[in-house]
Amino acid sequence: MTPLDAIMAALKALRLNMLRSILTALGIIIGVAAVIIMVAIGAGAEARVEMIIRSMGANLMIILPGSSNTAGVRQGRGSRPTISEDDAAAIRSEIPSVHSAAPSIRGQAQFIYGNLNWQTQIFGATRDYLDAREWPVARGRAFTDDEIRTGAKVVLLGKSVVDSLFGEIEPIGQTIRLDRVPFEVTGILQQKGQSPFGFDQDDTAIVPLVTARQRLLGGRWLSGRTVGSIHVKFRNPESMEAGERQLRELMRQRNRLRPNQEDNFQIRNLSQIVESRAETTRVMTILLASVASVSLLVGGIGIMNIMLVSVTERTREIGLRMAIGAESGDIRRQFLIEAVTLSLIGGLIGIGLGIGGSHLVADLAEWPVLIEIDSVLVAFGFAAVVGVFFGFYPAHKASRLDPIEALRYE
Amino acid sequence: MAANCAIVRVEGLARNYTVGPQVVHALVGVSIEIARGDFVAVMGPSGSGKSTFMNLLGCLDSPSGGQYDLDGEDVSRMSRDKLAATRNRKVGFVFQQFNLLPRMSALANVELPLAYARVPRRERHRRAARALDAVGLSDRAHHQPSQLSGGQQQRVAIARALVNDPMLLLADEPTGALDTRTGEEIMELFVALNRRGITVIVVTHELEVAQYARRILRFRDGELIADEEVEGRRLVHGANAAEAPS
Numbered sequence: 001m002t003p004l005d006a007i008m009a010a011l012k013a014l015r016l017n018m019l020r021s022i023l024t025a026l027g028i029i030i031g032v033a034a035v036i037i038m039v040a041i042g043a044g045a046e047a048r049v050e051m052i053i054r055s056m057g058a059n060l061m062i063i064l065p066g067s068s069n070t071a072g073v074r075q076g077r078g079s080r081p082t083i084s085e086d087d088a089a090a091i092r093s094e095i096p097s098v099h100s101a102a103p104s105i106r107g108q109a110q111f112i113y114g115n116l117n118w119q120t121q122i123f124g125a126t127r128d129y130l131d132a133r134e135w136p137v138a139r140g141r142a143f144t145d146d147e148i149r150t151g152a153k154v155v156l157l158g159k160s161v162v163d164s165l166f167g168e169i170e171p172i173g174q175t176i177r178l179d180r181v182p183f184e185v186t187g188i189l190q191q192k193g194q195s196p197f198g199f200d201q202d203d204t205a206i207v208p209l210v211t212a213r214q215r216l217l218g219g220r221w222l223s224g225r226t227v228g229s230i231h232v233k234f235r236n237p238e239s240m241e242a243g244e245r246q247l248r249e250l251m252r253q254r255n256r257l258r259p260n261q262e263d264n265f266q267i268r269n270l271s272q273i274v275e276s277r278a279e280t281t282r283v284m285t286i287l288l289a290s291v292a293s294v295s296l297l298v299g300g301i302g303i304m305n306i307m308l309v310s311v312t313e314r315t316r317e318i319g320l321r322m323a324i325g326a327e328s329g330d331i332r333r334q335f336l337i338e339a340v341t342l343s344l345i346g347g348l349i350g351i352g353l354g355i356g357g358s359h360l361v362a363d364l365a366e367w368p369v370l371i372e373i374d375s376v377l378v379a380f381g382f383a384a385v386v387g388v389f390f391g392f393y394p395a396h397k398a399s400r401l402d403p404i405e406a407l408r409y410e
Numbered sequence: 411m412a413a414n415c416a417i418v419r420v421e422g423l424a425r426n427y428t429v430g431p432q433v434v435h436a437l438v439g440v441s442i443e444i445a446r447g448d449f450v451a452v453m454g455p456s457g458s459g460k461s462t463f464m465n466l467l468g469c470l471d472s473p474s475g476g477q478y479d480l481d482g483e484d485v486s487r488m489s490r491d492k493l494a495a496t497r498n499r500k501v502g503f504v505f506q507q508f509n510l511l512p513r514m515s516a517l518a519n520v521e522l523p524l525a526y527a528r529v530p531r532r533e534r535h536r537r538a539a540r541a542l543d544a545v546g547l548s549d550r551a552h553h554q555p556s557q558l559s560g561g562q563q564q565r566v567a568i569a570r571a572l573v574n575d576p577m578l579l580l581a582d583e584p585t586g587a588l589d590t591r592t593g594e595e596i597m598e599l600f601v602a603l604n605r606r607g608i609t610v611i612v613v614t615h616e617l618e619v620a621q622y623a624r625r626i627l628r629f630r631d632g633e634l635i636a637d638e639e640v641e642g643r644r645l646v647h648g649a650n651a652a653e654a655p656s
Contacts, residue, residue: 001528323468323503324497324503324522324526328490403470404471
């Protein structure tokens with residue numbers, strides 16, 4: 001018997017007991033579908049976390065000023081101007097693993113266009129800021145070097161601001177007023193969505209740092225070169241741990257802190273926060289995957305059970321096949337192929353259900369799902385392994401039958 | 411292979427079964443030769459050892475003692491798989507209950523031994539069709555056993571037994587499940603096949619069936635008690651132009 005003969009014979013035998021075959025394969029079907037759905041949900045969640053990290057800017061740390069401490073009375077965060085544009089420049093030049101360091105200041109402004117107005121936050125920043133936060137200009141253009149140096153009255157708008165003020169009108173090239181100062185809209189920032197903490201990151205605008213200092217925010221930013229935050233982008237994720245130490249050391253040095261003094265600034269590593277959340281998802285995935293493997297195991301036992309029944313039912317057939325020349329190996333192969341075919345068909349149906357189910361989860365529960373081809377292959381391979389493992393004993397039993405006894409079996 | 415070599419030569423063939431603490435002697439020291447092209451009937455009451463004898467001749471079983479040469483080859487010490495291969499190449503079986511696989515066409519049933527002989531698919535079709543033709547059933551090739559009469563089913567079984575050109579055809583009560591008329595047709599088919607040179611051994615308890623043979627072996631209590639020529643051998647009436655393959 002060629003393998004093709006055996007597969008055809010197996011398909012025929014399974015078709016004769018269609019309902020029984022499907023019920024038997026149910027364990028495998030559910031197991032495979034569960035594996036695929038679980039992995040899809042896990043991968044979807046992970047992909048979303050990754051997207052969130054990316055929306056903040058990957059490999060990113062933020063340096064914020066510390067609180068002032070006057071005779072034991074501590075003010076809030078940022079109450080002491082301890083970081084400056086010069087710090088940013090020093091970070092850039094002294095820590096090799098730093099890709100860019102972008103100083104920025106933040107404040108509120110009333111945006112007015114035509115008869116509409118809208119209050120939102122504005123950032124005074126350089127082009128490095130867009131780079132660090134991986135925030136490209138979707139339409140129009142970023143600031144030129146000249147505009148940054150001279151403090152030109154140009155503004156980049158976030159998507160939500162555009163929606164609130166312009167509606168259908170093309171905003172690029174329009175003049176809007178921020179508080180009382182007219183600005184030209186040079187570009188629109190790409191949409192970023194919510195921050196991990198639920199803020200609308202698109203409800204914002206960016207102007208050159210110098211412009212923000214001189215024309216808009218003034219006040220405590222007006223004097224000197226202090227800034228509200230520095231976004232530090234590293235070249236790769238591996239350099240971040242060492243980078244954070246170097247950053248702290250450099251900042252302490254620049255602030256002339258003695259070893260026993262507390263930091264007067266803060267370093268925040270946002271990817272860490274998000275990654276801990278990803279870890280939770282991962283644990284969840286592992287848990288659900290083990291539930292799925294239990295289902296596959298139960299499915300395998302079902303296959304063994306039904307194959308044992310099948311061997312008994314077909315004892316005469318086995319006897320006859322042996323009488324006309326089937327060797328033990330032929331019989332063993334026949335039943336093994338039947339078991340594997342059963343589990344692989346279950347696997348295929350399971351893949352179909354798993355992919356369909358993943359889409360259903362995506363639509364109904366609005367969870368992000370991501371079907372990974374690896375998980376499909378692994379689930380399918382696992383189904384095959386289950387078929388071989390649990391099909392072996394019944395097949396072996398069939399192959400050891402005595403042809404005379406088998407032929408006489410009623 | 412010796413020149414005048416008998417197709418079956420058994421010497422002191424014995425078969426014991428252990429049932430619990432008891433040893434049952436199903437066959438004790440049978441010695442006999444069957445010539446190539448002979449037609450032999452094996453008779454005896456149940457428990458006489460005739461079935462055990464047939465199982466041994468058909469290489470379905472191995473003897474506890476003695477020797478069995480089939481076609482000049484000692485098969486008494488062969489492994490299971492060697493025996494299977496020998497059955498496949500040298501022996502054709504016909505059973506009382508036909509033992510066709512249900513829901514497989516007649517042609518597919520006939521092809522089965524060729525599949526185990528690793529004959530290529532195309533040739534299998536060709537040879538199975540020829541074997542069906544030899545038993546006069548070429549027009550039923552695509553019928554399933556359940557769509558065939560008992561006699562037709564037995565013919566398909568005979569075609570299956572013949573398809574791999576065996577030298578020995580073993581039939582165990584081949585007419586037991588058929589009416590008299592159909593039984594006669596089947597026996598006539600055996601006679602025709604025998605005339606084409608194939609050695610036929612039939613187990614039966616009906617003398618009318620045995621009388622188609624040239625020679626009758628009688629068994630009792632595990633022993634061969636008589637080995638006689640058939641006098642007044644039944645003639646084949648109704649010209650059954652059966653043609654053995656090859």
